[in-house]
Amino acid sequence: MLSRTAEYAMRAVLLVAREPGGGPVGSARLAEALGIPRNYLSKTLHLLGRSGILVSTRGKSGGFQLARPGDQIALIEVVAPFDDLPSKRYCLLGRRACNDQSPCAAHGRWKVVAEQIGEFFRETTVADLVKDGGRLGRV
Amino acid sequence: MLSRTAEYAMRAVLLVAREPGGGPVGSARLAEALGIPRNYLSKTLHLLGRSGILVSTRGKSGGFQLARPGDQIALIEVVAPFDDLPSKRYCLLGRRACNDQSPCAAHGRWKVVAEQIGEFFRETTVADLVKDGGRLGRV
DNA sequence: AGGTTTGATCATGAACAAGTGATATTTGAA
């Protein structure tokens, strides 16, 4: 469903969001807690910063924090820098322009499901998942 | 959502299923009608044959036919040889074993959507999509 | 039997995703 990189991004953002006090969390600590290669996660975090999801602080006791309160960050925003979510990628059969006027063979039935996927990513927020609890590590 | 190869498989199977009389359709004709590289499609069709979705006939006026009536082929069967559909790939965050007992942070909310994706692929048949009409070509 | 049509297979390469290691750059604190 998501690329591995986007999964990493989700898990990292959620762990940052869970940090009591919201204080900066270092990438090394995130990488270890999540079981993700450190340098790889570093690049992912950097892109999340440039996308306005996280803010980074350099230097000692630096790290990453949420750029906004968690209830104002939809999951689609976390995932979008990495994956083309079903915003436009509606068509199950890969047609570039698939719509009600020029539908593919699966359009009518798939549309219903795709719309719910889109709704999930657009309307679920980081704060929602923080509230739910659940595991973020590899196991 | 699906790999390009799985998209090719779906489109090819549907076009075969539409063939009046069910007579064999050659891979070259399929490739041209669908706008898919010929040799690449050839391998895809071969795997669909080994998976029991299509049967192939060699020699003159050979080609591919459905191995069973279209209403007995669920979409999941067409896609499964190529992609790991959300049969087990439930977890949005990529955890290997994610379930109600050991849920990830997204489990509770994502489960609802994932179940509908699974239902779509398990319960929609090739015949359903043939009946709906719609385009199969690249445009 | 021979040739043509067709699927089956092999070898190769481009593009991209994922992962690794090393280095530069900024910043706070001793």
Next chain:
DNA sequence: TTCAAATATCACTTGTTCATGATCAAACCT
């Protein structure tokens, strides 16, 4: 002011997907 901690980059390796071209093998037709 110097050092150490942390992010920011760079260069490179590996593996997978997608694609292309060439060749092999089976079946049908004359």
